[in-house]
Amino acid sequence: MHKKLEARNVNVFYDQTHVIKDVNLAVEQHSVTAFIGPSGCGKSTFLRLYNRMNDLIEGFRKEGEILIDGRDIYQRDLRVEDLRKKVGMVFQKPNPFPKSIYENVIYGLKIRGVNNKNLLDETVERCLRQAALWDEVKDNLRKSALALSGGQQQRLCIARAIATEPSVLLMDEPASALDPISTSKVEELIYELKSQFTIIIVTHNMQQAGRVSDKTAFFYLGELVECDSTKKIFTNPTDSRTQDYITGRFG
Amino acid sequence: MRIPERLIVGVLGACAGLTILITLGILYTLASEAVVFFSEVPITDFLTDTQWTPLFTEKHFGILPLLAGTLLTSFIAIFFALPIGLTIAIYLNEYAPRSFAFSIKPILEILAAVPTVVYGYFALTVVTPFLQGFIPGLAGFNALGAGFVMGIMIIPLISSLSQDALYAVPKSLREASYGMGATRLQTAFQVLVPAASSGITVSVILAISRAVGETMIVAIAAGMQPNLTADPTVPIQTITTFIVQISMGDVPHGSLEYRTIFAAGISLFVLTFILNNISFWFKKRYRMKYE
Ligand SMILES: Nc1ncnc2c1ncn2[C@@H]1O[C@H](COP(=O)(O)OP(=O)(O)O)[C@@H](O)[C@H]1O
Ligand SMILES: [Mg+2]
Numbered sequence: 001m002h003k004k005l006e007a008r009n010v011n012v013f014y015d016q017t018h019v020i021k022d023v024n025l026a027v028e029q030h031s032v033t034a035f036i037g038p039s040g041c042g043k044s045t046f047l048r049l050y051n052r053m054n055d056l057i058e059g060f061r062k063e064g065e066i067l068i069d070g071r072d073i074y075q076r077d078l079r080v081e082d083l084r085k086k087v088g089m090v091f092q093k094p095n096p097f098p099k100s101i102y103e104n105v106i107y108g109l110k111i112r113g114v115n116n117k118n119l120l121d122e123t124v125e126r127c128l129r130q131a132a133l134w135d136e137v138k139d140n141l142r143k144s145a146l147a148l149s150g151g152q153q154q155r156l157c158i159a160r161a162i163a164t165e166p167s168v169l170l171m172d173e174p175a176s177a178l179d180p181i182s183t184s185k186v187e188e189l190i191y192e193l194k195s196q197f198t199i200i201i202v203t204h205n206m207q208q209a210g211r212v213s214d215k216t217a218f219f220y221l222g223e224l225v226e227c228d229s230t231k232k233i234f235t236n237p238t239d240s241r242t243q244d245y246i247t248g249r250f251g
Numbered sequence: 252m253r254i255p256e257r258l259i260v261g262v263l264g265a266c267a268g269l270t271i272l273i274t275l276g277i278l279y280t281l282a283s284e285a286v287v288f289f290s291e292v293p294i295t296d297f298l299t300d301t302q303w304t305p306l307f308t309e310k311h312f313g314i315l316p317l318l319a320g321t322l323l324t325s326f327i328a329i330f331f332a333l334p335i336g337l338t339i340a341i342y343l344n345e346y347a348p349r350s351f352a353f354s355i356k357p358i359l360e361i362l363a364a365v366p367t368v369v370y371g372y373f374a375l376t377v378v379t380p381f382l383q384g385f386i387p388g389l390a391g392f393n394a395l396g397a398g399f400v401m402g403i404m405i406i407p408l409i410s411s412l413s414q415d416a417l418y419a420v421p422k423s424l425r426e427a428s429y430g431m432g433a434t435r436l437q438t439a440f441q442v443l444v445p446a447a448s449s450g451i452t453v454s455v456i457l458a459i460s461r462a463v464g465e466t467m468i469v470a471i472a473a474g475m476q477p478n479l480t481a482d483p484t485v486p487i488q489t490i491t492t493f494i495v496q497i498s499m500g501d502v503p504h505g506s507l508e509y510r511t512i513f514a515a516g517i518s519l520f521v522l523t524f525i526l527n528n529i530s531f532w533f534k535k536r537y538r539m540k541y542e
Binding site: 051053056058080081082083084085088089091093095096097098099107108110111112157160161164 | 349421423424426427428429430431432433434437441442445446
């Protein structure tokens with residue numbers, strides 16, 4: 001299998017606070033990896049290393065290397081805008097732009113100067129279909145995205161994220177603000193998308209990690225305690241801290 | 252409640268009541284004098300006549316020239332102040348380091364605190380001669396110089412309120428845009444400005460209100476000649492400066508000429524009243540969006 005993402009001896013500091021401690025992690029192509037762990041353990045911070053979203057935070061400092069397809073994404077000559085085209089992100093709270101559904105999906109193309117109407121139309125349909133939203137909105141593409149329900153908004157955000165044809169999809173607790181039915185739709189979707197994307201999903205929900213992921217990485221106080229097949233983590237973890245966490249003894 | 256506390260509440264209430272009474276008093280004065288005026292000059296003449304010559308033997312009472320002067324100078328002011336004010340707001344909110352933004356804001360607001368008489372002479376003695384270097388036909392008194400300087404005065408009004416509106420855009424929208432690989436500039440113009448558009452509109456309307464009511468700058472630098480024109484290079488007169496001219500002149504109290512200032516005053520009042528209502532409506536819409 002192809003090693004899509006690789007972290008080598010990664011440390012992260014916010015000013016003086018050491019929040020990611022010497023993490024090494026390899027992620028295979030076309031797999032779903034779940035990041036679990038108590039809140040504040042650094043899951044989001046680590047996830048946002050892959051698309052350099054932490055760069056926006058004052059006081060952020062990183063040591064070590066993050067590689068995508070073997071290439072260090074923190075190299076000086078790499079444009080962060082190009083990186084984010086290839087590494088899409090879906091956030092915890094659905095955050096569609098206050099624009100139409102159509103405008104939301106094509107945002108990533110429009111900012112890159114794509115104006116071909118046919119191409120844009122095709123992209124909108126393809127991405128909305130992939131995000132399992134097409135049938136619900138196909139007659140209302142010009143309607144404001146804010147008029148959609150929370151679950152629909154989140155699927156729209158997924159459609160928006162895949163419109164630039166990224167190869168990696170980062171999801172930070174994508175279902176935590178959704179109701180159970182929307183959640184299961186998003187989970188199904190993740191399963192579908194796996195054939196095309198390398199997906200990392202942060203989740204608080206142990207069952208969700210069990211349902212959608214191939215591998216699970218358990219973070220604790222900024223350390224990667226262990227990363228293994230999801231089955232192994234949930235039935236027979238190596239580390240006692242993982243055991244304690246999945247059995248609900250803390251977190 | 253104890254006695255002193257009751258006293259304080261009473262005083263505060265009286266102050267609040269007083270402002271309302273004063274407003275009503277002003278309105279009453281304006282309206283009652285205007286009613287007398289309109290009994291002598293038909294309101295249709297007032298609204299449609301294209302000349303304003305109440306002090307000439309051949310009298311015309313058309314408000315349009317004054318209205319045109321007011322709108323022209325206000326438009327010129329906004330024309331300069333909006334792009335600059337908005338650019339400053341975007342720069343301070345999206346690019347400048349926090350500490351710099353904090354220290355620059357009060358400095359900018361000094362612009363709004365400069366006495367308008369100073370601006371007036373600045374327009375007359377610096378800006379107009381400078382502009383005459385590029386625009387040969389520019390009169391010594393003109394709408395362009397006055398409007399431009401008025402624009403400088405209202406920049407902080409626009410930049411400050413627009414910055415607040417941009418600041419209020421949820422962080423999650425910024426993240427969504429950056430996460431798609433947008434640059435700061437794209438994020439600012441394609442996401443933040445549209446999302447903050449109602450707040451920005453409010454800032455512009457308030458700035459227009461301020462410009463419409465501005466007196467000293469236009470009195471000094473724009474000439475005092477009622478002129479139904481959209482040409483910014485010739486002398487004009489605004490509603491406010493006409494009122495000043497009559498109030499300070501030797502027109503006998505109680506005459507028709509004297510009452511023109513109340514008719515002009517009512518027009519000004521209606522204009523700013525409409526603007527304030529539009530801004531109020533936008534503000535309400537804006538608040539609904541983020542709650
Ligand atoms: N912008 C920030 N500035 C400073 N510290 C932060 C910031 N974001 C997160 N942290 C700190 O970094 C640690 C990890 O946070 P985070 O990655 O959000 O954890 P998780 O997603 O697992 O809940 C926490 O201790 C948090 O307080
Ligand atoms: Mg988190």
